[in-house]
Amino acid sequence: xxxxxxxxxxxxxxxxxxxxxxxxxxxxxxxxxxxxxxxxxxxxxxxxxxxxxxxxxxxxxxxxxxxxxxxxxxxxxxxxxxxxxxxxxxxxxxxxxxxxxxxxxxxxxxxxxxxxxxxxxxxxxxxxxxxxxxxxxxxxxxxxxxxxxxxxxxxxxxxxxxxxxxxxxxxxxxxxxxxxxxxxxxxxxxxxxxxxxxxxxxxxxxxxxxx
Amino acid sequence: xxxxxxxxxxxxxxxxxxxxxxxxxxxxxxxxxxxxxxxxxxxxxxxxxxxxxxxxxxxxxxxxxxxxxxxxxxxxxxxxxxxxxxxxxxxxxxxxxxxxxxxxxxxxxxxxxxxxxxxxxxxxxxxxxxxxxxxxxxxxxxxxxxxxxxxxxxxxxxxxxxxxxxxxxxxxxxxxxxxxxxxxxxxxxxxxxxxxxxxxxxxxxxxxxxx
DNA sequence: GTCTATACGATGATAGAC
DNA sequence: GTCTATCATCGTATAGAC
Numbered sequence: 264x265x266x267x268x269x270x271x272x273x274x275x276x277x278x279x280x281x282x283x284x285x286x287x288x289x290x291x292x293x294x295x296x297x298x299x300x301x302x303x304x305x306x307x308x309x310x311x312x313x314x315x316x317x318x319x320x321x322x323x324x325x326x327x328x329x330x331x332x333x334x335x336x337x338x339x340x341x342x343x344x345x346x347x348x349x350x351x352x353x354x355x356x357x358x359x360x361x362x363x364x365x366x367x368x369x370x371x372x373x374x375x376x377x378x379x380x381x382x383x384x385x386x387x388x389x390x391x392x393x394x395x396x397x398x399x400x401x402x403x404x405x406x407x408x409x410x411x412x413x414x415x416x417x418x419x420x421x422x423x424x425x426x427x428x429x430x431x432x433x434x435x436x437x438x439x440x441x442x443x444x445x446x447x448x449x450x451x452x453x454x455x456x457x458x459x460x461x462x463x464x465x466x467x468x469x470x471x472x473x474x
Numbered sequence: 475x476x477x478x479x480x481x482x483x484x485x486x487x488x489x490x491x492x493x494x495x496x497x498x499x500x501x502x503x504x505x506x507x508x509x510x511x512x513x514x515x516x517x518x519x520x521x522x523x524x525x526x527x528x529x530x531x532x533x534x535x536x537x538x539x540x541x542x543x544x545x546x547x548x549x550x551x552x553x554x555x556x557x558x559x560x561x562x563x564x565x566x567x568x569x570x571x572x573x574x575x576x577x578x579x580x581x582x583x584x585x586x587x588x589x590x591x592x593x594x595x596x597x598x599x600x601x602x603x604x605x606x607x608x609x610x611x612x613x614x615x616x617x618x619x620x621x622x623x624x625x626x627x628x629x630x631x632x633x634x635x636x637x638x639x640x641x642x643x644x645x646x647x648x649x650x651x652x653x654x655x656x657x658x659x660x661x662x663x664x665x666x667x668x669x670x671x672x673x674x675x676x677x678x679x680x681x682x683x684x685x
Numbered sequence: 686g687t688c689t690a691t692a693c694g695a696t697g698a699t700a701g702a703c
Numbered sequence: 704g705t706c707t708a709t710c711a712t713c714g715t716a717t718a719g720a721c
Contacts (some may be wrong), residue, residue: 282597284598293698307705312698372697381595386495386496386592387585423669430643431638431641465634468682471679474675501714697713698711702716703704
């Protein structure tokens with residue numbers, strides 16, 4: 264009647280409750296009750312409540328970055344095959360699209376995005392360190408490939424412009440479920456592909472802007 | 475020896491501790507001890523711990539938006555005097571510059587920015603509602619003025635592009651103290667004016683990009 | 686109106702028996 | 704590995720002194 268092991272059950276219950284009601288608003292007792300395990304199991308398997316959040320986040324972030332990494336491989340391979348610089352739009356599409364299309368394919372995507380937002384806002388959160396350790400190689404690789412695609416642009420300038428681009432994406436991730444401010448005559452509902460193209464148009468124009 | 479009133483002392487102590495150690499990591503007992511007031515004073519003057527955070531944020535956000543509002547007035551006045559559409563760069567400079575230059579003039583600016591980041595990440599936070607209630611008129615006004623400055627652009631498209639622009643700014647605010655990923659040969663130290671111009675170049679190129 | 690002292694229920698964490 | 708019992712600490716509420 265309760266086949267999966269305790270660790271998995273805790274991860275599943277925690278992911279849902281953390282995202283739904285927030286990290287601090289969720290008690291360990293609520294999680295262990297939902298998972299139908301003992302209260303002390305959390306500290307036995309993970310060590311602390313925050314370490315449980317770490318594990319939940321790492322479980323989703325790993326596969327996502329694996330997809331991104333594979334798509335960056337493709338872009339690099341295409342460029343090498345035709346002996347040219349990598350295509351800027353293909354590059355950023357490889358980075359952006361897996362995240363945005365999570366909502367379509369994965370279940371609990373909004374849970375994951377909500378968790379990332381919460382984790383990154385903590386000042387001394389060990390969670391942010393986990394996130395950064397996972398994301399840093401991806402950022403560095405994307406930066407170097409962007410420099411190759413825009414060889415005329417100073418690296419220092421591109422660094423900051425990439426910072427702006429990442430900000431646009433992360434803000435979009437954070438606000439994608441709850442509608443932000445809606446001016447009159449504007450609807451927030453939009454197709455994922457259209458949204459991806461709009462973000463790419465915006466980002467590429469900013470990256471390539473004259474000084 | 476302890477001249478200011480209790481309310482003020484609590485706001486000051488809470489602002490510093492919340493920003494330094496995080497909202498949930500800071501106990502009311504730590505705050506009241508730092509403020510040298512009684513524990514129950516928090517609930518008497520503010521009602522709850524979260525309401526205290528509300529008050530701290532509103533204290534900084536109000537004056538900041540007042541500055542922004544005044545500068546938007548100027549842009550509108552200039553446009554009306556010359557009977558033309560508002561200047562897009564002046565418009566966004568009015569919105570962006572007061573925030574970025576907080577670090578130069580105001581004390582505890584990084585505290586405020588850290589608090590905003592924390593507040594916005596909470597799923598059901600009443601704090602986000604407070605923030606949004608303060609920011610919504612500003613966003614709506616900026617949106618309408620941007621539409622006037624770019625009359626050819628569809629409103630729906632401009633709405634999303636403005637969303638991307640706000641994301642860039644908020645990400646910059648959140649990460650301005652702690653250096654993010656630093657590729658080789660890149661330094662994160664930069665003059666505030668240069669940074670402002672770089673952000674404006676990037677944002678305007680994105681807003682004006684062809685479809 | 687303000688401030689103080691004190692108490693209550695719930696939380697995250699831990700120790701030790703099984 | 705799992706469980707029960709227990710701890711210090713948390714946010715909150717209230718009764719009563721100035």
